[in-house]
Amino acid sequence: MSGETIDIAMIGLGTVGGGVVRMLARHGDEYTRRLGRPLRLRRVLVRNANRHRQSVNETFKDAGAQTIISADTITDDVDTFFSDASTSIMIEVAGGVDPAGDYVRRTLESGNHVVTANKSLLAARGIELFDTAARHNASLAFEASCAGGIPIVTSLLFGLAANRVSGLYGILNGTCNYILTQMTQHGTTYADALTQAQQLGFAEADPSLDVTGQDAAQKLAILAALAFGARTHERDVTVLGIDTLDLADIKFGAELGYDVKLLGIAERSETNGRMSLGVQPCFVHRDEPIAQIYGSFNAVSVYGDAVGHVMQMGRGAGQMPTASAVVSDLINIAAGWYPRAFAKVASSIASGGMPDVIHADELTARFYLRFNMRDEPGVMAKVATILGTADISISAALQHEQIVDGFVPVVVVTHNAKQGRLREALSRIEALDTIYASPVSIRIVDLPGG
Ligand code: NDP
Ligand code: HSE
Numbered sequence: 001m002s003g004e005t006i007d008i009a010m011i012g013l014g015t016v017g018g019g020v021v022r023m024l025a026r027h028g029d030e031y032t033r034r035l036g037r038p039l040r041l042r043r044v045l046v047r048n049a050n051r052h053r054q055s056v057n058e059t060f061k062d063a064g065a066q067t068i069i070s071a072d073t074i075t076d077d078v079d080t081f082f083s084d085a086s087t088s089i090m091i092e093v094a095g096g097v098d099p100a101g102d103y104v105r106r107t108l109e110s111g112n113h114v115v116t117a118n119k120s121l122l123a124a125r126g127i128e129l130f131d132t133a134a135r136h137n138a139s140l141a142f143e144a145s146c147a148g149g150i151p152i153v154t155s156l157l158f159g160l161a162a163n164r165v166s167g168l169y170g171i172l173n174g175t176c177n178y179i180l181t182q183m184t185q186h187g188t189t190y191a192d193a194l195t196q197a198q199q200l201g202f203a204e205a206d207p208s209l210d211v212t213g214q215d216a217a218q219k220l221a222i223l224a225a226l227a228f229g230a231r232t233h234e235r236d237v238t239v240l241g242i243d244t245l246d247l248a249d250i251k252f253g254a255e256l257g258y259d260v261k262l263l264g265i266a267e268r269s270e271t272n273g274r275m276s277l278g279v280q281p282c283f284v285h286r287d288e289p290i291a292q293i294y295g296s297f298n299a300v301s302v303y304g305d306a307v308g309h310v311m312q313m314g315r316g317a318g319q320m321p322t323a324s325a326v327v328s329d330l331i332n333i334a335a336g337w338y339p340r341a342f343a344k345v346a347s348s349i350a351s352g353g354m355p356d357v358i359h360a361d362e363l364t365a366r367f368y369l370r371f372n373m374r375d376e377p378g379v380m381a382k383v384a385t386i387l388g389t390a391d392i393s394i395s396a397a398l399q400h401e402q403i404v405d406g407f408v409p410v411v412v413v414t415h416n417a418k419q420g421r422l423r424e425a426l427s428r429i430e431a432l433d434t435i436y437a438s439p440v441s442i443r444i445v446d447l448p449g450g
Pocket of ligand 1: 011012016017045047048049092096118144145148318319322
């Protein structure tokens with residue numbers, strides 16, 4: 001920090017980096033008033049500086065950002081970027097684990113603070129980077145990494161700090177929620193809805209990270225670490241994406257009163273402290289508040305022992321909502337309170353225990369099942385017998401007269417069942433010669449108090 005200005009460096013000038021420039025241009029005067037000194041963007045590192053230098057005036061002409069960024073601010077030379085000793089806060093909005101992780105570590109080691117939106121990096125190297133920050137009296141702020149503009153990180157770290165959290169249920173991927181909404185409400189095909197999400201700037205550079213559930217799993221690993229004070233890692237999360245979903249099941253679920261959501265679920269047993277961590281398409285009763293979150297919106301429901309249920313919803317992706325979180329972190333660091341608070345938080349996260357995570361087979365839940373059965377006597381009885389032998393009880397069944405080549409879809413809803421027992425039963429059912437194609441199973445989520 002120079003005496004006059006608070007100097008910032010930034011890696012990345014894409015969707016989110018562009019939003020940061022726009023926010024600094026729009027509200028710079030207000031930030032100066034609050035902080036007592038202006039924030040100044042000294043240097044921006046990108047992969048291809050020439051391309052950005054040629055287009056920077058045109059790109060930001062709507063934002064009136066000529067005083068914030070110019071061709072001279074932009075470089076693709078790493079040594080030039082790191083040679084400027086005047087910057088005290090670095091914003092990392094490049095993405096990916098390498099080389100972003102090394103740039104973040106290098107910045108923290110020099111005692112400078114980092115703001116990042118990069119959940120892949122935190123899920124892979126978060127504990128190491130928290131430790132590095134703590135050792136060098138620097139802070140690492142990451143509000144934008146989980147649920148975009150929703151201040152869920154700040155809520156878990158500070159606002160809900162008094163509570164023992166038993167569960168966290170989140171719509172954590174805007175791209176998937178957008179795709180599911182388009183498919184459910186407008187009958188859009190999966191492929192068209194994904195293309196729209198990419199055009200709107202929600203999707204990751206590699207959208208398979210979104211649709212396979214990996215992006216949500218990275219966010220869930222970070223949020224579970226904050227909620228439960230444990231060193232949860234992406235590999236602790238059982239993941240199933242929306243790329244496996246069939247429109248037929250979305251329609252059958254709707255008949256039964258359920259909406260499908262890709263939910264990240266982190267639960268901790270009150271009795272033995274064991275956790276379950278999973279991301280998967282789930283049916284949620286349409287009366288539940290979280291079922292009514294549509295489009296690119298995200299939502300996170302947290303259950304704390306004192307506060308009860310708290311749900312936050314907002315835009316989980318996109319340029320300005322994400323920039324809102326990044327610039328808020330920036331202001332909180334520049335104001336001085338975040339580094340002091342972080343010093344305590346970092347050591348508690350780094351010293352958190354290893355999570356005791358149950359295997360997905362041990363999970364108990366209700367399930368929606370769909371079988372394509374030969375339409376003849378006794379088939380349903382055989383299926384019910386296999387389920388019954390596995391201690392799985394049926395609570396509802398649904399069949400329409402829509403026979404195709406002698407097979408009819410039959411939907412069954414179970415009472416609570418162990419996922420492992422169900423998996424074994426389904427493979428026995430699939431082996432019956434009266435069953436066509438693999439049975440479908442989708443978890444039904446019964447939210448606490450619902
Ligand atoms: P973009 O792909 O739009 O932009 C990435 C930027 O980083 C580009 O300017 C690129 O340079 C630069 N960059 C990439 N790799 C390097 C590198 N090795 N060295 C220097 N510069 C590099 O990404 P987004 O802005 O969408 O995302 C940035 C981060 O924010 C990611 O971690 C993402 O997960 C996270 N995020 C994004 C959200 C969104 O809605 N988009 C929401 C929440 C988080 P160049 O332009 O030259 O290629
Ligand atoms: N691709 C992510 C999403 C961006 O769709 O939610 C926010 O992390």
